[in-house]
Amino acid sequence: MENNLVKVYSQHHFMFPFRWDILPIGFGLDDIKENEPFDKRTKLSSFEESFGNWKRKQYDIKNAVGEIDPNAYNTFTYFHEFAQKTIFDFEYPWKKNQDIIRYYEYTVDEKKENFYEIEHLEKTNKNDWNCKKYHTKTLKLRVDGITLHIFNTGVGVLSYDLSNIKPEQRHPHVILKINDYGRRMYPQYLNLNAVKENFLANKITLQLNDHIIEDDFSIYDDGSIVSTVEPYRLPKFIQQLFPDKFIFRTTPEKLKESKILITKVTDDRMFFQCWYGNKSISEDITTTFKANNKINSDWLYAYIFGDKETNSSIANSELQKEQLNTNVYKRWIGWNTVYGISRDSFVCLTDEADFGYNHLRIHMQGMYYNISILCLAQRASILKFTTEVANITDLAKLNINNDKEKKHQKEIIENIKELYKNYIEFINKIYFREITPQIQGIEIYTQFQKILNIENEIKDLDNEISELHNYVSLLQDKERNDEAHQLNQMAGIFLPATLMFSILGANFYSDDNFLSNFISLPSLIWIAIGCIPSIYFYYKIKNQ
Secondary structure (H helix, E strand, O other): OOOOOOOOOEEEEEEEEEEEEEEOOOOOOOOOHHHOOHHHHOOHHHOOOEEOOEEEOOOOOEOOOOOEOHHHHHHHHOOOHHHHHHHOOOOOOOOOOOOOEEEEEEOOOOOOOOEEEEEEEEEOOOOOOOOOOEEEEEEEEEEEEEEEEEEOOOEEEEEEEEEEOOHHHOOHHHHHHHHHHHOEOOOOOOOHHHHHHHOOOOEEEEEEOOEEEEEOOHHHHOOOOOOOOOOOOOOHHHHOOOOOOEEOOOOOOOOOOOEEEEEEOOOOEOEEEEEEEOHHHHHHHHHHHHHHOOOOOHHHHHHHHOOOOOOOOOOOHHHHHHHHHHHEEOOOHHHOOEEEEEOOEEEEEEOOOHHHHHHHHHHHHOHHHHHHHHHHHHHHHHHHHHHHHHHHHHHHOOOOOOHHHHHHHHHHHHHHHHHHHHHHHHHHHOOOOOOOOOHHHHHHHHHHHHHHOHHHHHHHHHHHHHHHHHHHHHHHHHHHHHHHHHHHHHHHHHHHHHHHHHHHOOOOOOHHHHHHHHOOHHHHHHHHHHHHHHHHHHHHHHOO
């Protein structure tokens, strides 16, 4: 909960989208999770009302004393009704356990000091590019909350909600460092010292309720940790938030109890959302735009694309202008307000006046925060379904040599049908072309979708899922044809005998002396006439 008496200079959300799968007892390193049905691996009911320090919190537009909370009301009513059911965890009529989302908050004692501290290396001589001497600098952010959004497609988003309340950390270059160093989860490359000099924090410390979690990424100095099987590990400040029910990698030892496996869907960086108030920069951008209808700001480019220094990731001024034109939302740029969206960020720059601080900053925490969560969940779900399709396709193409493999393939076919059903549900309940009737929200969401390439990814995934489903239909058609062929063969084998029996009639033998009539020479001759063609057809079919 924000302390209104404390000035906030910038607000930061570091968001970690991930996949989750429920693994059964006995699961080991050599097992393939796609052998388990999709529904079984993605049951929202496996997430209890509370686990560890996490508590489920359903959305309410009223506060603890029953009064309407204006911010909660405004955020909720901002979205279409169908989108509300996906974005917010709440009870609604006809729900019938058809949960789409569960929302959890980490229990944080507000009376204690809770912070997210970023220690990074800085050159002793900033003006000398060849300087190899470094000292450590520390950036400290207040933890306002840690949240967890869990979706029934088997994805989730973990979010650190942080406030920058230190006056000495209000400068523009510091904001860039917070966003760049604070969201890194493991080395982008090795060696470790080199990556710390350029991208990675030297150490990140998370203090919650007097419990301190530190990670200096030193495990990457140990050659026994890094391998092609496990080239990275999620940092301690993610792993240690979860109780033992959750695991972050499979091990050779078989599971003695069911676990929830969490795996990443991004690279070494978390997505970040940020609000920053700076009168000088916002006015400069507005003035330039009004003068020539163009955006030209090195700092803004670095802010949107998560660079810690201006011009650190681009050396082409024309490309920079082109990307700024694409990634900036311009509706309010004439009023000192700039929104920027990239594949890794959603940022807002305002001046330091009341409207920017008390309204737009709150909007970034409410409506736009939820738009970010939804888009990340969509993107993560697409990546999860893509991975499922790739892995399950190989399993479906097994050579059928014995009854065990036939049974296994039938199970895989059922799993593919289940995957297809869940994909259809995802399209109808999580992927939306529009989520709000508000024009600004429509424009921002559309631009967000375009930059994340969601629509094209959906089209490609739709083709992959359809092809896999068609492949299953072909397999089932083949199986039905094979069964029909076998029945036709059996009918062909017994047809001559049946025909002879029909010619002779059902009363060929008298009831009072059946046995003697059956073994008589005429009877045996007629039986042979009927059976010899059947025997011939049997051996011909067998040797095909």
